[in-house]
Amino acid sequence: MKFDLLNLKFLLGALLLGFVLFLALFGAWLTPFDPNRQDLMASLLPPLTEGHILGTDHLGRDIFARMISGAKVSLAIAASVVLISGVVGVLVGALSGYLRGTPDLVTQKIVESFWAFPPILLAIAILAFFGQSLTNVILALTIQRWIPYSRITRAQAMVLRSLAYVEASKVMGGGLAWIMRHHILPNLMASAIIVATFSMATAILAEASLSFLGLGVPPQIATWGGMLAEGRSYITRAWWIAVIPGLGIFITVLALNLLGDWLRDQFDPKKNLNLT
Amino acid sequence: MSALAVDRTLTARDIRKTFVRSNGWFSRASETRALKGVSFDVEPGEIFGIVGESGCGKSTLARILVGLEQADGGSLAVGDRTLFGPDSPELPPVRRGIQMVFQDPYSSLNPRMKVGDIVAEGLAIADVPRDERERRVAETLSLVGLSPADSQKHAFQFSGGQRQRICIARALVMEPQILVADEAVSALDVSVQMQILNMILDLRDRIGLSIIFITHDISVVEYICDRVMVMYDGQVVEHGPTQTVLDHPSDAYTQRLIASVPRLE
Amino acid sequence: MTPQTASAGPAPAAAEPPVISARNLSLFVRDGRKRIRIVSDVSFDIARGEFFALVGESGSGKTMIARAIMRLLPQRMLEIEGELSFSGTRLTDLSEARMRTLRGGAISMIFQEPMTSLDPLMPIGRQIEETMEVHSDLGHRARMERIEQLLSDVRFADPAKIARMYPNELSGGMRQRAMIAMALANNPRLLIADEPTTALDVTIQREVMEIIQRLRERHDLSVLFISHDLSLVHQYADRVGVLYAGVLMECGGEADVIGRSAHPYTAALLNCAPRRRVNGARRQGIPGTVPSPLEWDDGCRFRDRCQFADAKCAAAIPVSDRAPGWSARCVRPLS
Numbered sequence: 111m112k113f114d115l116l117n118l119k120f121l122l123g124a125l126l127l128g129f130v131l132f133l134a135l136f137g138a139w140l141t142p143f144d145p146n147r148q149d150l151m152a153s154l155l156p157p158l159t160e161g162h163i164l165g166t167d168h169l170g171r172d173i174f175a176r177m178i179s180g181a182k183v184s185l186a187i188a189a190s191v192v193l194i195s196g197v198v199g200v201l202v203g204a205l206s207g208y209l210r211g212t213p214d215l216v217t218q219k220i221v222e223s224f225w226a227f228p229p230i231l232l233a234i235a236i237l238a239f240f241g242q243s244l245t246n247v248i249l250a251l252t253i254q255r256w257i258p259y260s261r262i263t264r265a266q267a268m269v270l271r272s273l274a275y276v277e278a279s280k281v282m283g284g285g286l287a288w289i290m291r292h293h294i295l296p297n298l299m300a301s302a303i304i305v306a307t308f309s310m311a312t313a314i315l316a317e318a319s320l321s322f323l324g325l326g327v328p329p330q331i332a333t334w335g336g337m338l339a340e341g342r343s344y345i346t347r348a349w350w351i352a353v354i355p356g357l358g359i360f361i362t363v364l365a366l367n368l369l370g371d372w373l374r375d376q377f378d379p380k381k382n383l384n385l386t
Numbered sequence: 387m388s389a390l391a392v393d394r395t396l397t398a399r400d401i402r403k404t405f406v407r408s409n410g411w412f413s414r415a416s417e418t419r420a421l422k423g424v425s426f427d428v429e430p431g432e433i434f435g436i437v438g439e440s441g442c443g444k445s446t447l448a449r450i451l452v453g454l455e456q457a458d459g460g461s462l463a464v465g466d467r468t469l470f471g472p473d474s475p476e477l478p479p480v481r482r483g484i485q486m487v488f489q490d491p492y493s494s495l496n497p498r499m500k501v502g503d504i505v506a507e508g509l510a511i512a513d514v515p516r517d518e519r520e521r522r523v524a525e526t527l528s529l530v531g532l533s534p535a536d537s538q539k540h541a542f543q544f545s546g547g548q549r550q551r552i553c554i555a556r557a558l559v560m561e562p563q564i565l566v567a568d569e570a571v572s573a574l575d576v577s578v579q580m581q582i583l584n585m586i587l588d589l590r591d592r593i594g595l596s597i598i599f600i601t602h603d604i605s606v607v608e609y610i611c612d613r614v615m616v617m618y619d620g621q622v623v624e625h626g627p628t629q630t631v632l633d634h635p636s637d638a639y640t641q642r643l644i645a646s647v648p649r650l651e
Numbered sequence: 652m653t654p655q656t657a658s659a660g661p662a663p664a665a666a667e668p669p670v671i672s673a674r675n676l677s678l679f680v681r682d683g684r685k686r687i688r689i690v691s692d693v694s695f696d697i698a699r700g701e702f703f704a705l706v707g708e709s710g711s712g713k714t715m716i717a718r719a720i721m722r723l724l725p726q727r728m729l730e731i732e733g734e735l736s737f738s739g740t741r742l743t744d745l746s747e748a749r750m751r752t753l754r755g756g757a758i759s760m761i762f763q764e765p766m767t768s769l770d771p772l773m774p775i776g777r778q779i780e781e782t783m784e785v786h787s788d789l790g791h792r793a794r795m796e797r798i799e800q801l802l803s804d805v806r807f808a809d810p811a812k813i814a815r816m817y818p819n820e821l822s823g824g825m826r827q828r829a830m831i832a833m834a835l836a837n838n839p840r841l842l843i844a845d846e847p848t849t850a851l852d853v854t855i856q857r858e859v860m861e862i863i864q865r866l867r868e869r870h871d872l873s874v875l876f877i878s879h880d881l882s883l884v885h886q887y888a889d890r891v892g893v894l895y896a897g898v899l900m901e902c903g904g905e906a907d908v909i910g911r912s913a914h915p916y917t918a919a920l921l922n923c924a925p926r927r928r929v930n931g932a933r934r935q936g937i938p939g940t941v942p943s944p945l946e947w948d949d950g951c952r953f954r955d956r957c958q959f960a961d962a963k964c965a966a967a968i969p970v971s972d973r974a975p976g977w978s979a980r981c982v983r984p985l986s
């Protein structure tokens with residue numbers, strides 16, 4: 111499987127994502143400021159004043175420090191959501207597509223019921239009902255996101271189950287667990303990873319939206335969406351409070367989309383046209 | 387007949403299979419009677435041909451023999467062991483002592499697995515220890531004309547004919563009593579086909595394997611099968627020693643079939 | 652290089668150009684930036700009314716030659732070098748618009764898998780009519796009559812009923828017959844048949860071949876028949892070309908090529924055809940595998956698998972005539 115690494119999409123996407131990850135992981139050492147420390151004397155300072163690289167917000171908190179801590183939270187939430195929804199979605203889809211019959215029928219009905227809800231509405235309902243916390247945000251975001259995985263893996267599993275090597279495995283005594291592990295799941299991984307990359311981008315956006323609406327993690331924890339919301343009222347006086355987190359979201363989502371696109375191109379069967 | 391020979395005769399009696407397809411809640415389901423009572427015997431060490439055109443039921447029969455489909459009626463036994471029957475539970479595929487080689491050498495091998503793992507799969511499922519697995523794989527690869535070093539390669543590195551050898555090795559490593567070859571050479575070029583047919587003859591001579599060879603190609607039957615059974619519309623219309631059936635067919639359909647085959651001489 | 656002449660008697664006074672004439676034909680495909688030769692320096696003729704079979708195993712290039720004649724693939728995917736003419740007109744010189752008037756008109760083609768050549772959403776009659784709309788000036792009534800005539804020519808007992816049916820309602824053999832009807836709708840001079848019976852049962856294959864043969868005789872149609880099945884070719888072909896790894900190893904009348912075989916590959920291939928074993932004797936297969944286009948060189952491409960090969964075979968092999976109209980590309984032809 112040859113990966114075309116000299117591709118612009120890959121280089122740009124990897125660079126941007128790498129940059130964001132670097133800041134999230136090591137950024138704390140790059141700034142002396144505490145993201146939650148308020149200093150009303152130093153409020154609304156524009157970028158590059160008094161050592162505040164990206165300025166301060168209305169409560170005097172350093173924006174750069176908040177961006178870094180917000181990055182950690184956003185990425186962690188998005189990663190957890192993608193991981194949980196991915197695992198659940200791939201397994202459900204693979205089993206459903208492979209077994210067909212009643213398990214498939216029942217699963218599809220469940221999928222359709224979940225899919226009928228507008229995603230944000232469902233998330234809001236859950237958070238309103240169960241309260242806002244980190245775990246509940248992850249739950250609210252995961253509850254529908256496993257479905258795209260299951261759709262794709264189900265379709266692929268349905269094709270794989272009739273391949274001769276799967277039948278041969280059965281004749282040699284292969285049971286459900288064996289066939290899943292050796293023949294079905296490995297062949298689904300490529301699509302699952304592509305879905306995961308795009309899903310990560312939308313998860314970040316979704317979390318930002320929830321925070322923006324005030325329904326995300328508790329307000330004490332810095333998130334990019336929350337910062338956006340707070341900066342809304344100061345847009346004319348201190349544009350940096352809203353624009354900078356907005357830019358952060360933009361860059362991360364762009365990077366993930368580029369990488370997802372690149373991955374999809376790499377696995378595109380048309381790449382290997384054999385005319386002879 | 388020695389005790390060993392009696393043990394391994396395959397006896398199939400009155401095998402029936404009907405496929406039902408649902409047409410929704412408001413119409414009657416459609417039924418296709420794929421097998422209408424098929425009976426035959428396969429002697430130990432013989433190459434038994436099943437020949438017929440599309441829709442005759444030979445592939446369904448093959449799948450029933452190895453356990454990929456369940457028959458609706460009839461019985462199957464190898465020696466004194468019943469594989470399925472009216473009063474016996476259905477034996478799972480791996481306990482039947484019957485293995486299968488499929489038609490398409492390209493979809494028969496998992497592209498992600500190494501050849502050694504592909505051939506050893508049945509043994510791995512049965513928890514055979516690694517050293518023994520490797521030894522048996524190496525032996526079987528040599529038996530089919532490949533080298534033990536090939537176990538480290540991937541399927542895409544091999545041609546169609548070599549892939550079929552890998553498939554045959556995979557079936558043989560399970561030490562079956564009977565091998566079912568379902569159109570196993572139909573997708574191969576003529577020159578490669580002959581290599582594989584000769585290899586099958588060798589295997590039969592060397593290890594006494596019984597082979598059920600399913601095909602639509604009468605000239606292949608003529609080359610390799612000791613006895614042959616002609617199927618049409620889910621039934622056996624003629625059977626007997628190959629030369630007899632092909633030279634003096636008594637059934638009208640068989641006669642038409644043989645007359646349609648273009649000949650080189 | 653001596654042009655191939657039809658083995659059917661002396662040429663008429665006003666020598667008609669052969670329906671197909673290929674001279675030093677080479678075909679290239681593109682793999683990214685690489686240009687790979689898949690057919691090397693092939694020359695053959697097909698005369699009017701002749702059944703010419705192009706025989707080869709996989710990787711021989713036979714299908715690509717058919718595609719090249721029809722120019723089914725654009726220049727950037729399939730490059731044609733050398734001469735390829737249809738009734739005296741160079742096919743490579745024609746514009747795409749001119750090619751389109753030929754396709755389905757003077758040259759038509761039937762494929763191995765009729766289900767992918769027939770539109771599943773249109774009844775058979777309508778599809779035949781469509782090709783007539785493009786290539787002829789017949790009015791609607793005349794077209795409908797012709798459709799019924801065509802379907803009856805391919806042995807449909809109830810042509811009117813078949814014309815109204817959709818492809819998925821027909822069996823494989825019936826679809827292939829419908830395709831033949833469609834291919835003959837505009838009185839072509841050449842019918843290219845690419846493995847048309849490979850996917851069919853042997854009894855249906857016989858029906859289809861008989862239909863092709865009868866229609867060929869009636870309309871003086873030339874047929875380029877591509878196949879891997881030597882027994883089929885033996886039964887129906889007038890002349891045969893044997894392709895191996897992109898090279899035309901032998902070409903001549905069917906009785907010569909298959910009956911007497913000048914080239915070791917032809918003889919080996921014939922030997923491989925399974926038939927009754929006498930006293931348990933085995934037939935010789937051909938050891939080894941076909942070399943891929945990336946491994947081709949100037950010498951004989953069959954030499955690694957040939958039991959007669961020697962040092963001379965490693966150099967470029969010219970075509971040598973065995974008899975008028977029968978040639979082989981071998982320095983050690985069989986006697």
